[in-house]
Amino acid sequence: MSVLIHNLGAFGAGFRTTLALTLASFAGALAIGLVVASMRVSPVAPLRAAGTAYVETIRNIPLLVLLFLFFFGFPKMGIQYPPFPSAVIVMAAYTGSFVAETIRSGVNTVARGQAEAARAIGLTFPQSLRLVVLPQALRAVVAPIGNLFIALVKNTALASTIAVVELGSVYTRLITETAQPVAILFGATVGYLALALTGGWIFAEIEHKVAIKR
Amino acid sequence: MASPGFRAVLPGALCYNRRVGEADPAEDKRQLVVLEGVRKSFGDLQALRDIDLTVSAGEVVVLIGPSGSGKSTLCRCINRLETIDAGTILIDGMPLPQEGKALARLRADIGMVFQSFNLFAHKTVLQNVTLGPIKVRDIPKAEAAERGMALLERVGIADKADRYPAELSGGQQQRAAIARALAMDPKLMLFDEPTSALDPEMIKEVLDVMIELAKEGTTMIVVTHEMGFARSAARRVVFMDGGRIVETADPDTFFSSPSTERARDFLSKILAH
Ligand SMILES: Nc1ncnc2c1ncn2[C@@H]1O[C@H](COP(=O)(O)OP(=O)(O)O)[C@@H](O)[C@H]1O
Ligand SMILES: [Mg+2]
Numbered sequence: 508m509s510v511l512i513h514n515l516g517a518f519g520a521g522f523r524t525t526l527a528l529t530l531a532s533f534a535g536a537l538a539i540g541l542v543v544a545s546m547r548v549s550p551v552a553p554l555r556a557a558g559t560a561y562v563e564t565i566r567n568i569p570l571l572v573l574l575f576l577f578f579f580g581f582p583k584m585g586i587q588y589p590p591f592p593s594a595v596i597v598m599a600a601y602t603g604s605f606v607a608e609t610i611r612s613g614v615n616t617v618a619r620g621q622a623e624a625a626r627a628i629g630l631t632f633p634q635s636l637r638l639v640v641l642p643q644a645l646r647a648v649v650a651p652i653g654n655l656f657i658a659l660v661k662n663t664a665l666a667s668t669i670a671v672v673e674l675g676s677v678y679t680r681l682i683t684e685t686a687q688p689v690a691i692l693f694g695a696t697v698g699y700l701a702l703a704l705t706g707g708w709i710f711a712e713i714e715h716k717v718a719i720k721r
Numbered sequence: 722m723a724s725p726g727f728r729a730v731l732p733g734a735l736c737y738n739r740r741v742g743e744a745d746p747a748e749d750k751r752q753l754v755v756l757e758g759v760r761k762s763f764g765d766l767q768a769l770r771d772i773d774l775t776v777s778a779g780e781v782v783v784l785i786g787p788s789g790s791g792k793s794t795l796c797r798c799i800n801r802l803e804t805i806d807a808g809t810i811l812i813d814g815m816p817l818p819q820e821g822k823a824l825a826r827l828r829a830d831i832g833m834v835f836q837s838f839n840l841f842a843h844k845t846v847l848q849n850v851t852l853g854p855i856k857v858r859d860i861p862k863a864e865a866a867e868r869g870m871a872l873l874e875r876v877g878i879a880d881k882a883d884r885y886p887a888e889l890s891g892g893q894q895q896r897a898a899i900a901r902a903l904a905m906d907p908k909l910m911l912f913d914e915p916t917s918a919l920d921p922e923m924i925k926e927v928l929d930v931m932i933e934l935a936k937e938g939t940t941m942i943v944v945t946h947e948m949g950f951a952r953s954a955a956r957r958v959v960f961m962d963g964g965r966i967v968e969t970a971d972p973d974t975f976f977s978s979p980s981t982e983r984a985r986d987f988l989s990k991i992l993a994h
Contacts, residue, residue, distance in 0.1 A: 623839065
């Protein structure tokens, strides 16, 4: 265990990077998910098509391939970002496609009459989506979005492949340096568990709080 | 009799003292809803075939007819929740606009009450009533809340203002839905079987509110099989069958001596139980 205490600084830094990567990517994923889900339920056909194209492209490519494509491929087209922002952009785009599908399924659970009543009092389509449909849809998908958060926490480990020094890469490095894999493994596991469990707990709280009385 | 407070919150409604169902002669000339040759199909199914119907300001028209005869579709076409295939619909002399802001504005002028209430499940009763005024009419929140409370008072559920729809009985929910529609000061109110989803003991509380509205001169198109309501509040009964208007008559004539075989047949069925 002394190896853990010895390397606490490195673990701490890796954990903070993983945390930052998770939170920034998740915020981006929520924003992308909301926009893309809105496009997918819009009455405007080209918007619907663009939304579908986005989801079906992004979510069907492995995250690792997306990371490589963005970090190694895009610079050839003049699009180049440092490792951390690159990881955030790719993780947000990838998770965002799943968030969009989750929100869309939530929209489908909202009774048709809700949107009709909204339109009948004179709300425009964007207003009825924002004020009536999405608030109810989001309440219905808090738990599945929590699952996406947990998946994202674990996916952030892939960022080490494009030179982001997060918890997973600290773990890999320390294993070779210290030759004490069990202790190191324990440290990294605790870090990921702490993040994922805290996230799961927060989402359970949110779900409890926003549940609609029916 | 309408309270002065109700007049204040409902400047659009006409509060003349008059016999139920009798419109003011001056208002009579203003044709609020004009349908000409309206047709609507769902795939192969012709839901509306050549509908002509004119409703004057202050008039209460009851739509009646067997299930599937196109009553709901007709209501929904009037505020363009459904688009029509042919014909014209004029609201207050203006053709229905295309989807977009202008249509949203027009819908705001037409109140709609649904069979299944459709109150916004995530909002309190008062928030249901004030959402339209705040977001569509740009009325300040405090003023909207004040007017909203007056309307809830009016329909008898002011004590439920802070409750969520699911906490209310069906009759209370429907009265809240009526208040929500009235909050927009509509020119016209559409009711699509407003009491069909209600337990018998709650039907009266909703019909009473509707009869009051009719007395105040609100222009109403009401899909209902409630003969009592039709007799006490409607000027005309329009009988539909198979997507057509088959017969139009005043309520007494229609219910006592309908002129078409189909209406007689229909009435014998609904009166049988
Ligand atoms: N959205 C729809 N899609 C397909 N058919 C529909 C739709 N709405 C109504 N219809 C059909 O149109 C006909 C008229 O329906 P409706 O207007 O609801 O009748 P009513 O209200 O008189 O019972 C029915 O045959 C119904 O099945
Ligand atoms: Mg119907």
